[in-house]
Amino acid sequence: MWLLEVGDKTGWDIGVASEEANRKGPISFKPAHGYWALVLYGEGCYAALADPKVSLSLTAKPQKVGVFLDHEEGLVSFYDLQVKGHIYSFTGCTFPKGLKLFPYFSPHLPHGERNSAPLVVSPVKQDALCP
Known part of the structure; x- marks a missing residue:
């Protein structure tokens, strides 16, 4: 998790x-091509990159997103850690034994001053999930 x-x-x-x-x-x-991801691609336009793409309606813009991987259950889940709310889960994922999985992230290109903030990646502390 991260x-x-x-x-x-x-x-x-x-x-x-x-x-x-x-x-x-x-x-x-x-x-199907080895990616389980969420995307923010416009002003408040969030989607899960499933097949087909799933548009997501979030009530608040997340500031910190937790990504959780459960090999045994076949889950990749995303949570808004500020409100401790579930965003989306890919379910029924098949991860063959020995398949290596890695964090994936893209900060997208900056547009002048827009989108120039960093994307910071860090491990999740257990207490980040507990109220």
Whole structure:
């Protein structure tokens, strides 16, 4: 599990990528291609990059997003750690034994002063989840 401080960024991708995911040329960010990710791609436009893409309606802009991976249950889940609320889970994921999984994130390109804030990645402390 890890935490991404997305702050006031206006665009980002965060999630999990498998060692088998294509990282060169045209990339398809879908679970079938080794990516389980959320994206912020416009003013308040959030989506889970499933197949097909799932638009998400969040009541508040998350500042800190927790990414949790459960190999045994086949889950990749995302939580807003400030409000301790669930954002989205990819369920029924198949992770073959020995498959390496890695944090995936993209801060997106800055547009002048917009989206120039950093995307900070850190491990999650257990107390971040407890009230």
